[in-house]
Amino acid sequence: MGNYDAIVVLSFGGPERPEDVLPFLENVVRGRGVPRERLLEVEAHYQSMGGASPINAQNRALVEELRKIVDLPVYWGNRNWHPFLEETVAQMKADGIRKAAAFATAATASYSSCRQYREDIARAAAAVPDGPELVKMRHFYDHPGFVAAMADRTRAALAEVGGDARLVFTAHSIPVSMAVSAGPQGNAYERQLREASALVAAEVGASDFDLVWQSRSGPPHIPWLEPDVCDHLETLHAKGVESVVLVPIGFVSDHMEVLYDLDVEARDRAGELGLRLARAGTAGTHPRFVEMIRDLVNEPEPTACPVTCCPAPSRPRPQG
Template identity: 75%
Template sequence: MGNYDALVVVSFGGPERPEDVLPFLENVVRGRGVPRERLLAVEAHYQRFGGVSPINQQCRELVAALEGVVDVPVYWGNRNWHPYLTDTVRQMAADGVRRAAAFATAATSSYSSCRQYIEDIARATREVQDAPRLVKLPHFYDHPGFIAAMTDRTRAALDEVGEDARLVFTAHSVPLSMAAKSGPRGGAYEAELRAASALVAQACGTGDFDLVWQSRSGPPQVPWLEPDVCDHLEELHAQGTEAVVLVPIGFVSDHMEVRYDLDLEAAAKAAELGLRLARAGTAGTHPRFVSMIKELMDGPEPVPCPVDCCVIGSGRPARTPPTG
């Protein structure tokens, strides 16, 4: 068992004021050579929503829900914006925490969804004197709690547009090179997302579903996972599909990509095509998702990832990674 004396939710972070958007994005891409015009384009996405990402408020709600379930103090720290993880670890040390479970708000294996969290946790603990040991909890893409939460969200969306709707699961696209190096044997990112999608589809009574990608960024000459969700909607329309449920299986809360790429862009594409469309909710604070985190804490000690797992080398692709 874990025997932790605290839990820390480790998330991506996001701006909560218009003037914070560009500094936040500069934090996200620092050292990656992302062109200024790309940052300004992404900034415009945030400004359409008042400069506020939904992710921080959803983290607050998750922390509040966890406080009613776990019997240890619950903290929260971000990788890219306030409250920064290093500041949170400093507070944990001051509070006398010695060993804490770290729950990263990403379910799968890849550099962006796992290895980078491990690196940031290690960096934060190095920078704090007498820092507690943080043990990253394992991946949960196929955990019954996550699947149950996403099944409920998907069924609710099916109720909106009809049981005949095509299930289309979405996740953040990544470069093919990153996808190929995910997990100890490679290819884990796509395989895990496909497995999670199959479990949710099966729980909804069907074996038919599609897994597509969203939020691609980076230079056009670099190949990324495809097809794009909007391109896929066009293909489904051409095949005679009349209704679609989009299920953001790759996100545990409403990131800006979910709000912008699905609720705006994909919804506009569906309206243009005359498709009935509903978007399933993310796991958020679903009771089964919250109880899943406690189950992960109470489970066996996580096995550390191999040192070369999900490592993409020094030549990181110039890209805008998942943003809050």
Template identity: 70%
Template sequence: MGIYDALLVLSFGGPGGPDDVMPFLENVVRGRGVPRERLLEVAEHYQSFGGVSPINQQNRDLVEALRPVLDVPVYWGNRNWHPFGEDTVRQMRADGVRKAAVFATSAFAGYSSCRQYYEDIRRISIEGGPELIKMRHYGEHPGFVAAMADHTRAALERLGRDDARLVFTAHSIPVSMAETAGPEGGLYEEQLRRSAELVNQALGRTGPWDLVWQSRSGPPQVPWLEPDVCDHLRKIEAPAVVLVPIGFVSDHMEVVYDLDTEARAVAAELGLPLERAATAGTHPRFVGMVRELMAEPEPVPCPLTCCPAPKRRPQA
């Protein structure tokens, strides 16, 4: 693929069984001072699905879908669980990889969704190992938009009605983090709104749509982006709803729990017809997008002042 001799799919990671759940969550929140009772609460979400995060199989599926369309080896590594990125990079060095494109499974600006992947790349880079180049944001790429439009169209067809309201969802983040996303701030929300509008246009729809938030995990005294998807469903005036997880590229636990479990329960309580669009996953246009990103000129890294890390609460 031109300047690259491999691709590294770099992702968040997730537990592969019940015994993995707490060690995985401890990796996720290390240094953040998150109370143990909150970890136990989140652990129950995972345990209700057998302690297995769906993101793992979806990453395996993405790697397998990419291999036939790329002429370079494809590797997979995670931030928080096996296969860890540092182990994958050691294997890449042993295989003689010199320069690899890094495809982060997060499409938008922001600390957790972009800057932290740059930090991961610095952390897992090793002497004699490959040079790792993170690909650019891709939430407005035609391949991502086409994949999400197709999945949304399929959800509308399952619902069987054209008058459904599209409610796009993304991971909520602290307002302070949203305000510093991108060189001039606000880029996380801005990119998500543009992406949602492009999907709406691709569907040929002209009516209103909403962008709401999910998966808040911070202390109640810290402002996060609102409204929450469940709160929004309770207030919405619409005959039916299709939830479109525009902020995710695969079915994280946040998608299958917060949308497929909690939001669906709220809709059932309200008698509100609801369907959820699939994430981009292994849609052919999304897979082809990765190849197109690798063929672009090497991206210029974001400035170090962009999307600064949030201030951590002191641990008790």
């Protein structure tokens, strides 16, 4: 497959025991100025769901499905929790791997979904001298395999509440400064998510849709992308909408922010408003999504994005 002798799945990581939740969250927000109160609030979300994120189990399942259809060894490493990418790269070196295709579990351009994975790769390379070269695969928001997988998930959700439901696509909110600087020409994060949403909507025969945001975690003085999904449900209700399908287009697996922010908070808000609501699944281990990863590895080696692309967002301090 191409010029690679392995594939490594790069992901965010998540805790698997209650006692790991707070150390994990501290890794995630280090240097970001997130208020302690918000950190403890998010920790409570994890503890209410059993003190573990499902993301690691879902990545293990993705790796196993990928191994069934490729002839290369498949590894997995995380940014924020075990197995850390540095640990994985050390194992790859010990196994004699020299060059690997790196598949990041994020479909779009932004600092946290692209540039930061490149920084993770660079940090692992520094930690493991003479280790394997990792080549990050391209963004896949518009790949037919991703679109087909999300269209299937959306059809299943529409079947729960009726085909006339309003499609509301959701993605992780990010600071406006990060969104504006995403991609070589800027604004790539929102533009790519909107394009992916349009492609999925067209596949299921919907002529219109909304793109909204969820899971804001930053300090209140920094502008983030809006509207929030729960606020948007109130807007739709005021317009007379009776049923909604939430499609988490910005996520590739049903991890904590999907399970809590959509399946708990958004569902509770919909219930209060009397809205019928269904939530589409994420791509997960859908066969078309797994095949997409194989296809990406078989493509010509992608050109690295400019070093000026998707810079880390500035983090101004509160005034006063």
